[in-house]
Amino acid sequence: MKRQDYISWDEYFMGVSLLAAKRSKDPNTQVGACIVDSNNVILSTGYNGFPVGCSDDNLPWNRTGEDTKYPYVVHAELNAILNSGGKSLRGATIYVGLFPCNECAKAIIQSGIKEVVYLNDKYANEKSTLASKRILGMAGIKLRRLTPREKNLVLNFENELDR
Numbered sequence: 590m591k592r593q594d595y596i597s598w599d600e601y602f603m604g605v606s607l608l609a610a611k612r613s614k615d616p617n618t619q620v621g622a623c624i625v626d627s628n629n630v631i632l633s634t635g636y637n638g639f640p641v642g643c644s645d646d647n648l649p650w651n652r653t654g655e656d657t658k659y660p661y662v663v664h665a666e667l668n669a670i671l672n673s674g675g676k677s678l679r680g681a682t683i684y685v686g687l688f689p690c691n692e693c694a695k696a697i698i699q700s701g702i703k704e705v706v707y708l709n710d711k712y713a714n715e716k717s718t719l720a721s722k723r724i725l726g727m728a729g730i731k732l733r734r735l736t737p738r739e740k741n742l743v744l745n746f747e748n749e750l751d752r
């Protein structure tokens with residue numbers, strides 16, 4: 590009989606986006622994204638960080654004050670779109686830990702992505718999120734908040750060493 594406790598496609602792709610988020614150097618919010626085609630093939634991943642060539646150590650990670658991270662950070666969704674290397678994203682789905690902002694929403698729409706699956710909507714009342722929902726809705730993009738069956742998905746490197 591086949592295993593019964595395998596993870597769903599949704600859990601797999603959201604899991605990949607959460608794993609990508611672990612690469613983020615942002616001390617406050619780590620976001621990952623995973624773009625998938627209609628055959629459940631991963632097209633691209635990304636996480637929030639500074640642009641290539643801009644050192645993580647020489648730009649600010651502050652949220653407030655004179656010099657903040659906001660003008661410099663590339664969001665996870667945009668990085669995933671840019672990392673796709675010119676592949677067509679038409680009809681694709683983007684899995685992302687945090688609901689996309691308006692800037693990422695524009696890129697999502699223009700790239701042809703048709704569905705956004707997200708986990709967290711902690712900035713639901715921000716102008717950027719409201720604008721994002723407005724344009725994603727107008728563009729006919731499906732929005733789906735994922736309710737995971739399990740709270741935890743454990744990766745155990747040690748177990749694999751014993752096989």
Ligand SMILES: Nc1ccn([C@H]2C[C@H](O)[C@@H](COP(=O)(O)O)O2)c(=O)n1
Nearest residue numbers: 617618620637664665687688689690
């Ligand atoms: N959908 C999103 C929303 C935000 N981000 C990035 C941008 C920042 O690095 C961080 C948010 O920082 P906070 O204001 O919570 O300190 O998350 C993203 O990549 N995708």
Ligand SMILES: [Zn+2]
Nearest residue numbers: 664689690693
């Ligand atoms: Zn964004």
